[in-house]
Amino acid sequence: GEDVEQSLFLSVREGDSSVINCTYTDSSSTYLYWYKQEPGAGLQLLTYIFSNMDMKQDQRLTVLLNKKDKHLSLRIADTQTGDSAIYFCAEWDSGSARQLTFGSGTQLTVLP
């Protein structure tokens, strides 16, 4: 079955770049997503990437995909205190299951 793994914690200084990593196992994944969850809130879709792309940039966010190694990363430039949250990587199974499988999340703490 599908499995999505992330490191649990990341701390950075305000103004630095953050890089959150994710590995997945399902080679049939067609879309990969990054969601943000702030305390007491639901998940907010940040960005996504098609599996036939290597990179996608959206303002301060850059997503890199290494399909050979099944490795996905999210880079946040100029990290701000408001970026402190849990970030989830998720893969979309476009096969028979047709569902999102989430990683366990990475808690990003931005220090002043």
Add this chain to the structure above:
Amino acid sequence: EAGVAQSPRYKIIEKRQSVAFWCNPISGHATLYWYQQILGQGPKLLIQFQNNGVVDDSQLPKDRFSAERLKGVDSTLKIQPAKLEDSAVYLCASSLERGGIFRNEQFFGPGTRLTVL
């Protein structure tokens, strides 16, 4: 555009009691999802509706969990009887349909935090 609404936001019950959660998806969204998010984990899909029909409930513990979406709009998720391990946040999400990436974008509600004592 109003988001996905859920109630209650918090619920504390004792084990073996029953509990129900309510979700109102975004207007016009055909697909509705219920997820369970245990502390420190990512959301896990419990059940998926397309309009008022169930399309996937393979991960729903059917001996104690039930869900319905009678008129293809609002949905309720029930646990009867609750166990300690059911303590989690229950998230509802909706999307336009199950298909391609844009239409599959799932919008999440704030969740209901359940504590079973």
